[in-house]
Amino acid sequence: MNREQRNLAYNKYVSAKIPKTKAWPSLFNSFWVGGLICCIGQGINDLILLFFPSISEQSAWAYTLVVLIFLASFLTGLGVYDKIGKFAGGGSIVPITGFSNSISSPAVEFKNEGIIYGMCVKMFTIAGPVIVAGIVSSVIVGFIYWIFLI
Template sequence: MKITPNEYNEMTKKASPGTKSYKTIPMAFLIGGLICMAGEGLLNLYQYMGMSKDAAGAVTSITLIFVAALLTGLDLYNTIAKYAGAGTLVPITGFSNGVVSPALEFKSEGYVLGLGAKLFVIAGPVIVYGISASIIYGIILYLFKLY
């Protein structure tokens, strides 16, 4: 049986569920905003407790990463993401979820070959390209003395 590209496109459209943008976009905005609002609340709380702005920012990031990793481990973050969509991917919590999720999937293979090997499956390329880009940017700044 030979299928033309147009026939394949028609079959794909029939099999694919339609997106409900009127529902998913506001939910992503709302949940993502709530996550960011929680981060701002933590930042203000830590500053109120006497931390400097830089220290409070670092502790806020660590807290958000920990809470997202904990919620991922309890299988609650993915439930939230089902309704929030991209609203949970954009903040730092999405990065934490991206690191923890693959590790949890392979934990049955052990701590080294499972958890340790799969910990950075998703986040690893982001880290590698981020470091590479910063090195190239630093070299360009050094060569042209743009600072």
């Protein structure tokens, strides 16, 4: 048996042996934690509109996001959010709180390497791709919009 065949056979053997993530329990946890975070967001939104009736609905959304981002960063700093994430998986990554966590966690981690080269540079190591994808897709959408205007 030559080297390539040996490696292929071994990889096949390992992938058959490797323990799999249990899909249904983790999907269930993601679903209800993700849903709960969304409900909290809606609750905050409703409260803002209740206490400040003069605010327009759109600014209330913005304030809701600010509050959620703050809460997630705060919980990250306290060391709670990674425990939620360990339990909920995608349920706590997909909402905006996960995005907040992905920026604040490297900031906490690399703080001791200096403000500029440590914290500011490393802050976007995980969130970077998301931001790039957001900018690229908005450029593409803008381009399509521009074509239809012509």
